[in-house]
Structures are given as structure tokens and as C-alpha cells.
Amino acid sequence: MPPKPTPDAVPAPAAAPAAFETQMKRLETVVAQLERTDLSLDDSVKLFEEGMGLVQECRQQLEAAEGRIEILVRRSGAMMAEPFTPKDE
DSSP: OOOOOOTTOOOOOSSOOOOHHHHHHHHHHHHHHHTOSSOOHHHHHHHHHHHHHHHHHHHHHHHHHHHHOEEEEEETTEEEEEEOOOTTO
């Protein structure tokens, strides 16, 4: 019989998304395949759709990472954490 979970137990995350680096490598492969001239239109469209999905997933991961980044600033002699805000925003 499996042990009962404790009230403060953290549930296991659902299927984790592929690592950013893995997705980028696959995206590079998709782009290289799309640059070939011997693909059928159907194959090109399928690869394009896959590539767009990868771009969306990578963008979401980058936005999530950006939200977690904090910078340390010195104020009144003390170091304080402050959310990172890109200069272009």
C-alpha cells in the first residue's frame, strides 16, 4: 500500500516541457530542413507548423525566465532585490 501524502507535500508537476536548449536545437533542425529545396509542399507546411509551435514554447519559457530574474540594487547602503525590467519596455 503506498504511503499517504502529507498535507504539505508538493504534487509532482505535470509533464515538464522540453528544455529550452532542446527545443532550440530542434528548431534549428527544422529551419535547416525548410531551407532544402527538395521538400514537398505538404512536408514544408508540417515542418513550418512544428517550427511555429517551437517558437511559441521557447518564447513562453524566455518570458517566464525573465519574470524570475531579479537584479540587486544598492539603496541606502543595503542591497535590495528588484524585478528586472528590460530597457526596451
